[in-house]
Amino acid sequence: MAGRSLGSTFKRSPLSSNFLPIDVSPRLMPNSDAALPQADKIYLPKSSESKTLQKIRHTASHVMAMAVQKLFPKAQVTIGPSIENGFYYDFDSPEPFTEKDLKVIKKEMIKIINRKLPVVREEVTREEAKRRIEAIQEPYKLEILEGLEEPITLYHLGDQWWDLCAGPHVESTAELNPEAIALESLAGAYWRGDETKAQLQRIYGTAWETPEQLVEYQRRKEEAMRRDHRKIGKELGLFVFADPVGPGLPLWTPKGTVLRSTLEDFLKQEQVKRGYLPVVTPHISRVELFKQSGHWQKYKEDMFPMMAENDEARALEQGFVMKPMNCPFHIQIYKSTLRSYRELPMRLAEFGTVYRYEQSGELGGLTRVRGFTVDDSHLFVTPEQLDDEFMSVVDLTLTVFKSLQLKNFRARLSFRDPASDKYIGTDETWDKAEGAIRRAVEKLGMDHFEGIGEAAFYGPKLDFIFQDALDREWQLGTVQVDYILPERFDLEYVADDGTRKRPVMLHRAPFGSLERLVGILIEEYAGDFPLWLSPVQVRLLPVTEEVLPFVTEVAAQMRSLHIRAEVDASGERLGKMIRNAEKEKIPVMAVVGAKEMEARTLNIRTRASGELGAIAVAEVMERMTGRSPSLPVFNPLVERVCSITLDRTAAILGGDAGRARSQRG
RNA sequence: GCCGAUGUAGCUCAGUGGUAGAGCAUUCGAUUCGUAAUCGAACGGUCGUGAGUUCAACUCUCAUCAUCGGCUCCA
Numbered sequence: 001m002a003g004r005s006l007g008s009t010f011k012r013s014p015l016s017s018n019f020l021p022i023d024v025s026p027r028l029m030p031n032s033d034a035a036l037p038q039a040d041k042i043y044l045p046k047s048s049e050s051k052t053l054q055k056i057r058h059t060a061s062h063v064m065a066m067a068v069q070k071l072f073p074k075a076q077v078t079i080g081p082s083i084e085n086g087f088y089y090d091f092d093s094p095e096p097f098t099e100k101d102l103k104v105i106k107k108e109m110i111k112i113i114n115r116k117l118p119v120v121r122e123e124v125t126r127e128e129a130k131r132r133i134e135a136i137q138e139p140y141k142l143e144i145l146e147g148l149e150e151p152i153t154l155y156h157l158g159d160q161w162w163d164l165c166a167g168p169h170v171e172s173t174a175e176l177n178p179e180a181i182a183l184e185s186l187a188g189a190y191w192r193g194d195e196t197k198a199q200l201q202r203i204y205g206t207a208w209e210t211p212e213q214l215v216e217y218q219r220r221k222e223e224a225m226r227r228d229h230r231k232i233g234k235e236l237g238l239f240v241f242a243d244p245v246g247p248g249l250p251l252w253t254p255k256g257t258v259l260r261s262t263l264e265d266f267l268k269q270e271q272v273k274r275g276y277l278p279v280v281t282p283h284i285s286r287v288e289l290f291k292q293s294g295h296w297q298k299y300k301e302d303m304f305p306m307m308a309e310n311d312e313a314r315a316l317e318q319g320f321v322m323k324p325m326n327c328p329f330h331i332q333i334y335k336s337t338l339r340s341y342r343e344l345p346m347r348l349a350e351f352g353t354v355y356r357y358e359q360s361g362e363l364g365g366l367t368r369v370r371g372f373t374v375d376d377s378h379l380f381v382t383p384e385q386l387d388d389e390f391m392s393v394v395d396l397t398l399t400v401f402k403s404l405q406l407k408n409f410r411a412r413l414s415f416r417d418p419a420s421d422k423y424i425g426t427d428e429t430w431d432k433a434e435g436a437i438r439r440a441v442e443k444l445g446m447d448h449f450e451g452i453g454e455a456a457f458y459g460p461k462l463d464f465i466f467q468d469a470l471d472r473e474w475q476l477g478t479v480q481v482d483y484i485l486p487e488r489f490d491l492e493y494v495a496d497d498g499t500r501k502r503p504v505m506l507h508r509a510p511f512g513s514l515e516r517l518v519g520i521l522i523e524e525y526a527g528d529f530p531l532w533l534s535p536v537q538v539r540l541l542p543v544t545e546e547v548l549p550f551v552t553e554v555a556a557q558m559r560s561l562h563i564r565a566e567v568d569a570s571g572e573r574l575g576k577m578i579r580n581a582e583k584e585k586i587p588v589m590a591v592v593g594a595k596e597m598e599a600r601t602l603n604i605r606t607r608a609s610g611e612l613g614a615i616a617v618a619e620v621m622e623r624m625t626g627r628s629p630s631l632p633v634f635n636p637l638v639e640r641v642c643s644i645t646l647d648r649t650a651a652i653l654g655g656d657a658g659r660a661r662s663q664r665g
Numbered sequence: 666g667c668c669g670a671u672g673u674a675g676c677u678c679a680g681u682g683g684u685a686g687a688g689c690a691u692u693c694g695a696u697u698c699g700u701a702a703u704c705g706a707a708c709g710g711u712c713g714u715g716a717g718u719u720c721a722a723c724u725c726u727c728a729u730c731a732u733c734g735g736c737u738c739c740a
Contacts, residue, residue: 099670187669187735188669189735247730359666361666361738470734541700545697573699573702573703580701581701589700591700
């Protein structure tokens with residue numbers, strides 16, 4: 001994980017103001033170091049990178065299934081593939097497996113492996129396969145067989161156990177190293193991933209070529225758990241959950257709020273530059289609004305129940321609802337007056353907090369919550385403006401990621417699933433919208449993949465997918481093309497020829513949501529925020545009580561320049577104060593004793609570079625804010641703060657000290 | 666929502682069928698201290714919540730809430 005210390009890996013380049021720069025193209029990059037071969041580290045290939053590991057893992061899953069069926073004769077087998085870091089097998093068993101069973105199963109697996117059973121492939125006809133499966137009474141396998149094309153293959157482990165399987169496998173269980181295999185966890189899973197079908201029991205395991213690889217894999221997993229945003233968020237006191245408030249409803253502490261609002265301010269500034277117009281809308285509305293948008297029909301399950309004044313109103317569905325999305329509100333602002341083509345594109349932007357009734361089992365930390373703030377904007381554009389506007393939105397999104405030093409993401413074209421009925425609108429409008437997205441992405445030359453069935457119910461999306469510390473994928477930024485809501489709300493503008501025309505809408509949110517973004521950022525930085533995002537940027541540490549007044553005065557000066565400074569007035573010894581500041585991951589510590597007070601200096605220690613020695617108070621402040629282009633900043637990750645604090649600092653100082661530098665950032 | 670696990674002071678954790686302990690944090694006192702932990706004392710928990718079994722439950726049973734790992738779903 002050390003390789004992810006940001007200074008070393010992030011290639012710094014000027015933020016683009018024009019789109020199309022090749023280097024902003026996202027690439028598929030695994031989140032962990034696992035895929036980065038490094039001389040001093042054990043290389044841990046993913047299954048997709050190693051045919052050998054694929055075979056080992058797939059065979060291990062068969063060995064596990066054989067072991068399970070020996071120990072639990074009533075367990076029926078279903079599927080058991082290799083996955084990126086291991087394997088799993090799903091069973092339908094009347095008795096639930098427990099953690100303790102894993103140990104027993106592992107023991108049984110060792111026995112099987114030590115018998116050095118040959119793994120033999122056999123090709124059979126469909127009828128023969130059916131006959132054999134019926135003989136061993138495995139209904140799930142029979143169902144799998146129905147979907148298979150010939151040739152149909154069976155794999156035998158010795159002469160006592162076989163499985164319907166496409167392979168490939170290693171040639172003998174002797175090729176598996178019991179010390180490089182671990183059974184990791186139990187989980188529930190639905191047959192065929194369908195929640196209306198049977199609930200199966202899944203056992204996850206991992207398998208490697210050598211025990212060293214397994215140990216390294218487990219070490220990295222533990223390392224990853226240490227950067228879990230829930231853990232770090234608690235340690236750093238950024239947010240809390242309270243039982244009386246409810247699940248999935250985070251409370252933001254002062255420190256977390258500083259982080260959040262700094263991100264908000266940053267994006268607001270970018271949006272001002274790009275002609276966005278701020279709006280504010282309420283958290284609730286008549287349900288009628290969401291009936292017209294189609295949410296009530298297609299999205300009701302995800303909404304908090306309607307608040308009705310009385311039973312009659314409830315029966316007529318005439319109450320109020322918490323908003324699950326902001327778009328209908330922005331649409332009402334657009335609709336409030338007759339719009340001219342001269343006003344378009346109209347970009348209405350709001351940090352709008354929405355409420356969605358997520359299923360209880362989905363909630364977790366900040367990445368999945370029930371109330372969250374979307375950095376939402378709805379752009380009303382003419383059909384002619386659509387392509388350019390789409391690309392400029394993508395450019396803004398990539399600029400944002402770049403400023404946040406986020407580069408491990410993938411771009412997904414989220415299109416509709418033609419087989420599903422969860423969408424509104426006609427096929428024609430969908431094709432048009434999907435075409436627009438595809439066109440823009442191709443024009444940008446961006447790497448991407450398609451996600452069929454990932455669209456919103458009202459339109460296709462271009463989504464930016466990130467991974468958390470545990471390699472789970474989360475959507476952050478999103479750009480959506482929508483011909484349908486303008487239709488449903490009968491939106492119009494007066495064109496240059498005097499006719500009424502229908503605008504196209506773009507929905508977009510570069511952050512996606514503040515909550516999820518903060519969660520991902522915490523894990524990305526492991527809590528070590530760049531200076532501009534740090535809730536506390538500098539802590540002043542008085543060595544003795546005599547210097548406390550001086551230190552307090554310096555802190556006040558710093559705060560007047562919007563440097564987030566605080567004084568450690570605990571009266572503890574220096575070593576303890578430093579320890580505390582380090583644990584709180586405060587980027588800059590300023591030690592002040594009699595010498596420093598005398599000389600009006602601060603003895604600076606940074607988290608990134610250690611002791612820097614005594615520096616004049618004025619210079620420290622210049623270097624903190626990046627005001628002086630000739631002075632290096634304390635932390636290479638400070639870059640962004642320059643343009644942010646600078647605008648304020650310049651305003652306060654009435655000078656243009658920062659402008660030269662802000663252009664660099 | 667479903668499957669499984671977990672729930673002891675603010676935090677991290679130990680513990681037992683006979684009504685609970687440590688470290689850190691907090692408060693107070695002493696120490697006035699120079700780059701990752703000064704010393705001492707005090708405070709702090711109806712052991713998630715509610716029922717049940719029992720002479721007796723934090724410990725066993727059931728329900729419920731929350732959290733965690735998955736599944737399904739999503740910003």
